[in-house]
Amino acid sequence: MSTIKYLLAAVAAAPFALGQFCEHQWEGAFSADNADNIRKLQERQNTAAPDLEILPLIVNGPSSNRVDFIFLGDGYTAEQRDKFIADATSLTTNITSGQTFADVLPLMNFWAGFTPSAQSGVGVGGRPLDTVYGLYRDGTELRGVYYAKPEVASAACRSTDTCDYPILLGNDPYYGGLGGTFTVTTASPGNGASVLRHELGHSIIGVGEEYDGGSVYRGVNAAQSANSIPWKQWYTDPATEPNIQRTNMPFQAYPWTLLNTTRRWQATFNSAGTYDTHLLQFSVSGVTASTDLLVEIDGKDVGWEVNPVIGVDRWIYNINFEEALSPGQHVLSFTLRNKALEGKAQLCNAEVLEYGETYDFEEFHGIFPTFSASNRTTYRPTNRLCLMRTMQSVDFCDACMEGLWLSLMNPLSLIDNITQAAQPDGSTNVTVDLLPLAQFRQVPNAHAEAYTVFWYGEDEDVVLDEFTNKTSALIDSSTTEFGVEVRFWTEQVRVDNNQVLVFKERYSVESK
Ligand SMILES: *[C@@H]1O[C@H](CO)[C@@H](O)[C@H](O)[C@H]1NC(C)=O
Ligand SMILES: *[C@@H]1O[C@H](CO)[C@@H](O)[C@H](O)[C@H]1NC(C)=O
Ligand SMILES: *[C@@H]1O[C@H](CO)[C@@H](O)[C@H](O)[C@H]1NC(C)=O
Ligand SMILES: *[C@@H]1O[C@H](CO)[C@@H](O)[C@H](O)[C@H]1NC(C)=O
Ligand SMILES: *[C@@H]1O[C@H](CO)[C@@H](O)[C@H](O)[C@H]1NC(C)=O
Ligand SMILES: *[C@@H]1O[C@H](CO)[C@@H](O)[C@H](O)[C@H]1NC(C)=O
Secondary structure, X not given: OOOOOOOOOOOOOOHHHOOOOOOOOXXXXXXXXXXXXXXXXXXXXXXXXXXXXXXXXXXXXXXXXXXXXXXXXXXXXXXXXXXXXXXXXXXXXXXXXXXXXXXXXXXXXXXXXXXXXXXXXXXXXXXXXXXXXXXXXXXXXXXXXXXXXXXXXXXXXXXXXXXXXXXXXXXXXXXXXXXXXXXXXXXXXXXHHHHHHHHHHHHHHOOXXXXXXOOOOOOOOOEOOOOOOOXXXXXXXXXXXXXXXXXXXEEEEOOOEEOOOOOOEEEEEEEOOOOOEXXXXXXXXXXXXXXXXXXXXXXXXXXXXXXOXXXXXXXXXXXXXXXXXXXXXXXXXEEEOOHHHOOOOEEEEEEEEEEOOOOOOOOOOOEEEXXXXXXXXXXXXXXXXXXXXXXOOOOOOHHHHHHHHHHHHOOOOOEEEXXXXXXXXXXXXXXXXXXXXXXXXXXXXXXXXXXXXXXXXXXXXXXXXXXXXXXXXXXOOOOOEEEEEEEEEEOOOOOOOOOOOEEEEEEEOOOO
């Protein structure tokens, strides 16, 4: 595919004017009309495309019938070209090898597009460096990474037919990203792949967040009420639904505060004491040892231990307590213990959740309340399975996976190529090359899939039975027109209202 599908609002409205509550920042809603408007506007601006050196990372088929993802390197100097290719390769491998996008990989191509930047890295404090696309952070906090030159990025994208989803890859070792028109991620060893798969989830499936404390909750994984669940087909136990799981969020905040040893950061919250267990989630950056930070609830050390491989990058911690919070007020506090980390150690977010009866929710698809930044309730399909909620998960929930199939397949054809070969007896051998799914996959996957193929002769209602499920058919010499119908089935799609997984077409016999 060669069109930029989601070129939008960030170009017209400055990206830094966007909502403040998204964890990794996401532009929110987008529409095809908007994309068209902005493309036209940008064509008038006539921004020259940067010189792109394009290298294939994973190529599964012709760009005309694949969804093309291209990493556009930012903040990599000419000397850092090999680092860019290594970073792009490792991110691609991470999100496609046996996890996340592995099942849909035959629909995708991945490319790396290199343009040297004058300076190395991404900007901070709202100021880009002298780089191709001008990536920068708002302050120094490890959160959103924005782009100052969307017109250059869109010109780069339009200059190649390998760009359906441009991914701006910032040469920076720490957490940060953005979803939407341009997916933004960094080369953070600990977080780059997680941020990328999450942001691509927004960009491809068009879903909002699943974590608490956000502002956009929409798409196939979000319901505004228990009466309008779009994932009913994925209920693990339909007989018991709708059954809203019991949970409450007594505390949630994004402090983005630098910690110091003089005074602890603390907050109070209330519990009704009516739940059975609770969870403390928080993220910090700039701490490297478990002795650097004391985390307490009601003066009791919660036993936080640092992720030993994360270095000073941001990391999200979840600590479960198999007991109820007592009724009344509670105090959550963070005390920096290592003075040398003042000015570096930062508390990013913190949240307390209470849960009702505990049972194994690992894969369970039901109805789970999600709480926005303003404590508005929406619903999601799984507790922690989906990477749209849990940054450390490598999996989408079933509802998102179905959405992913349908979004990727929507612009594609199940047929890569159809060829006709006239036979000596006057008949025609018609052969279709199908997308490499089901029995044509090069790398088998763990999900049941099947193709059904029907061939039709001159009469468009009569199936040529002998060729059913074959990828070629002999069309006899008296026939001037024939039809082919291909249906792809995967257990990962249960509802396909728009018949995205069906291809049906009639053709003229060429030799006639
Ligand atoms: C993906 O990257 C994460 C760190 O970002 C790493 O922990 C994980 O092992 C990688 N997985 C694969 C399959 O490469
Ligand atoms: C959200 O609302 C619930 C129900 O009213 C309340 O118990 C909880 O404390 C609120 N949480 C926050 C963070 O305001
Ligand atoms: C130390 O941290 C506390 C809690 O975040 C804050 O209120 C205080 O202003 C900080 N002190 C300095 C000197 O930064
Ligand atoms: C379709 O098949 C024909 C004959 O094998 C080949 O020449 C042509 O390049 C193919 N087209 C594509 C897009 O693969
Ligand atoms: C064609 O393939 C589909 C999918 O595997 C199968 O359900 C169907 O029975 C097959 N039809 C024939 C006639 O073999
Ligand atoms: C059509 O040609 C292909 C390739 O030569 C061959 O494999 C196939 O068996 C032929 N199909 C029929 C129905 O004869």
